[in-house]
Amino acid sequence: MMKRFRALVAGTTVLTCLGILLAGCGDDSESGPATLRYSWWGNAERADLMKQAIALFESKHPDVTVTPSFQEYEAYWQKMATETAGGNAPDVLQMDFSYLREYADRGVLYDLKKQTGENLVLDDLLPGFQGAGEVDGALYGVPVGGNTWSMYYNPAIFAKAGVPTPAAGWSWQDYRNSMARITEATDSYGGGNYTGIIYNLEVRLRQQGGQLFTPDGRLGFTREQLHAFWAEGQELIRADVVLPVDKAVQIKPRSGFADDLIASELGWDNFLVRYAAEVKTPLKLAPVPTDNPGQLGQYLKPAMLLSTSSRTEHPEEAAKLISFLINDPEAGRIFGANRGLPATNAQRAAAQLEGPLAEVAAYEQSIADQLTKAPPAPPKGAGGVEATFIRISEELHYGRISVDQAVDQFFADAEQKLGS
Known part of the structure; x- marks a missing residue:
């Protein structure tokens, strides 16, 4: 009877993992409750979308609580400079491609390759984004969206x-x-x-x-x-x-x-939205x-990336949050193109792009086989x-x-x- 019970539990765990599409899977209960600090730059509109996405993530990972924080671009980087210098960086932080190497060289960022394939799923990234967040062989950022x-x-x-x-x-x-x-x-x-x-x-x-x-x-x-x-x-x-x-x-x-x-x-190419209005x-x-x-x-140049602090006490949960934010189709529908055209196929398909954004996506698709690896x-x-x-x-x-x-x-x- 006990063997049958254990088999049922194991089967249920597998089915649960399969149900969380591309968002990574693990038994959160083993590591206990975790609270993640997550910081990004953006305006009030992005903050509202992010809160919706975070609520969705927490519903799928009930043992993880996400504490959000956002500022406008300049204020964000001022805060990051202060927090990282003091060893108090957020667990997950939005990263600009132009700052990635600087923060990686300072030892601020965690090598996400340690979580890839288990808690961080990258298989659905567009080919041009594969490896875009690497520095000296380590993965310090995962593209959220981008343009060419x-x-x-x-x-x-x-x-x-x-x-x-x-x-x-x-x-x-x-x-x-x-x-x-x-x-x-x-x-x-x-x-x-x-x-x-x-x-x-x-x-x-x-x-x-x-x-x-x-x-x-x-x-x-x-x-x-x-x-x-x-x-x-x-x-x-x-x-x-x-x-x-x-x-x-x-x-x-x-x-x-x-x-x-x-x-x-x-x-x-994403400037088409601005120019089309003129x-x-x-x-x-x-x-x-x-x-x-x-x-x-x-x-394909990453519009922004997601990184993890090298000082985080919850690297597994941080990786799951990043995996969710780039892969989950429901999250893709929430954000649309607010963070740039999505970096994964699943989120691009779910984003319901219209007008100039749909044209940009079609353009990128038309030259996809001619795009080369990002520098x-x-x-x-x-x-x-x-x-x-x-x-x-x-x-x-x-x-x-x-x-x-x-x-x-x-x-x-x-x-x-x-x-x-």
């Missing part, structure tokens, strides 16, 4: 100019020729000056087999490569086919799409131009390097400095930031 680089364009303006719309196989010269024809035939500029954005340099480098940063945290390109890139931008300015920098600054925070000032732009005619997405057929240089988490100082790139390229586009001067200034400042 892309080309936006206004089909109505392209049609007015009689120019074919962007498509796979377009070279950078094809793009420049189209910008010239659009500027000549319409009241719009062909596009923005893409050489003022560091991610366009990155995608160009990746198309050539290079990278923005080396694995050891240095610049991954030469002075000659940067010189050629910025010289290309100067040629676009002289040809008067790109939106002048002074006009671009004047219309901020609106984009050039708002008044049909430009016909195209390069940027993260225009009367629908915008479309296309792959980035490339001179290396079959190599777009594009990848390693950027080194400490990468954010400062990006800011330097923006500042110096703006000075260059205003004509205040030469390309030679711009390259010299950038390398001096960037190397100092990465070396500090």
Whole structure:
């Protein structure tokens, strides 16, 4: 009789585990009640969604209590700096890809590979997100959602100019020729000056087999490569086919799409939501131009990740919470695209995306087989390097400095930031 009872209990445990879809499974009663502190950045809308998701998680894991905390982005990182310095980091914390290596190198984060396959299920991540939170072989963050680089364009303006719309196989010269024809035939500029954005340099480098940063945290390109890139931008300015920098600054925070000032732009695909609200005619997405057929240089960049503190007393429960937040379909329906397009297939299917977000998801699906592995988490100082790139390229586009001067200034400042 006792053997039959034990068999029934074992069978019930297996069925219970199967019922918790992709959210990890374990016998919470063995470890006893646990309380997890969970911190994230966001606004009141995200906080409301998060509370719903936490309540759902607690209903499925009755021995785990989650204590939530959120702040706006800047305040969040100020608080994280204070708490981690004092050894009082939350058990689970939202992580920005740009800060991942810095926090990992400081020993603040827990290696989630220790929980993978048991309490943390990663099998359903989109291929481009696999390994995106790794640093030096350890897993310090799991992507929640993300996006990829892309080309936006206004089909109505392209049609007015009689120019074919962007498509796979377009070279950078094809793009420049189209910008010239659009500027000549319409009241719009062909596009923005893409050489003022560091991610366009990155995608160009990746198309050539290079990278923005080396694995050891240095610049991954030469002075000659940067010189050629910025010289290309100067040629676009002289040809008067790109939106002048002074006009671009004047219309901020609106984009050039708002008044049909430009016909195209390069940027993260999730910006389509913002741009779509500015225009009367629908915008479309296309792959980035490339001179290396079959190599777009594009990848899925985590919009945010979830990490665990290296000091947590409940690594198993923390891993279960992360697994739930990225995998559970009901949680996916709650969040939709609030945290970026979901990183797992199950949550993307459950998110009920509509309008521009549905178009972004379809776009990513159309180029999924051409997306390559994300680069390693950027080194400490990468954010400062990006800011330097923006500042110096703006000075260059205003004509205040030469390309030679711009390259010299950038390398001096960037190397100092990465070396500090």
